[in-house]
Amino acid sequence: xxxxxxxxxxxxxxxxxxxxxxxNKSECDWFHLDVMDGVFVxxxxxxxxxxxxxxxHAQKPLDVHLMIVQPExxxxxxxxxxxxxxxxxxxxxxxLHRVVQQIKSEGMMAGVxxxxxxxxxxxxxxxxxxxxxxxxxxxxxxxxxxxxxxAVDKTRRLRELLDSRQSAALIEIDGGVxxxxxxxxxxxxxxxxxxxxxxxxxxxxxxxxxxxxxx
Numbered sequence: 001x002x003x004x005x006x007x008x009x010x011x012x013x014x015x016x017x018x019x020x021x022x023x024n025k026s027e028c029d030w031f032h033l034d035v036m037d038g039v040f041v042x043x044x045x046x047x048x049x050x051x052x053x054x055x056x057h058a059q060k061p062l063d064v065h066l067m068i069v070q071p072e073x074x075x076x077x078x079x080x081x082x083x084x085x086x087x088x089x090x091x092x093x094x095x096l097h098r099v100v101q102q103i104k105s106e107g108m109m110a111g112v113x114x115x116x117x118x119x120x121x122x123x124x125x126x127x128x129x130x131x132x133x134x135x136x137x138x139x140x141x142x143x144x145x146x147x148x149x150x151a152v153d154k155t156r157r158l159r160e161l162l163d164s165r166q167s168a169a170l171i172e173i174d175g176g177v178x179x180x181x182x183x184x185x186x187x188x189x190x191x192x193x194x195x196x197x198x199x200x201x202x203x204x205x206x207x208x209x210x211x212x213x214x215x
Contacts, residue, residue, distance in 0.1 A: 147176025
């Protein structure tokens, strides 16, 4: 049974509080917050003022995904939000081990995200230090993209790598997750599913979360 982390990038920003309160009542486990800077990815999402407003209403742990250059600069601010998980991109961190240690020293789960083209083997040395690894199953930057099929095999390979390195890190998948892809990803070893469009575009988002959680 996977954890479900709805992506608020797909929420109705005109009624953000309403959507957050709907998620509070749902069976979702975390709130996934995608931060984009227009540099690391070709889009801009929201920054700390909006996330602080979200955090005021959220009753579930925050899963913060920084798709930005130099994410280490914002570790104190992410901590101040009360975030449970801070996800940084392998591709954005020159000194990844140091960044992971800084995140952990603030009492947050340290997550490392891999873009679709990045092989899981790059994490071999750092795997035992990680709390979570997130695989992008779309190219980061926009919601509602088509699922990249290779992500299923990649999830399987990541599970094998983590097991071989005796890492307890959770595997999280972000992008194109719905009932069909979610089932295959969970079978391949995914622990956490990030879903945006599949939840917020559903006729009954709470029911959709229940179904995803049952996969």
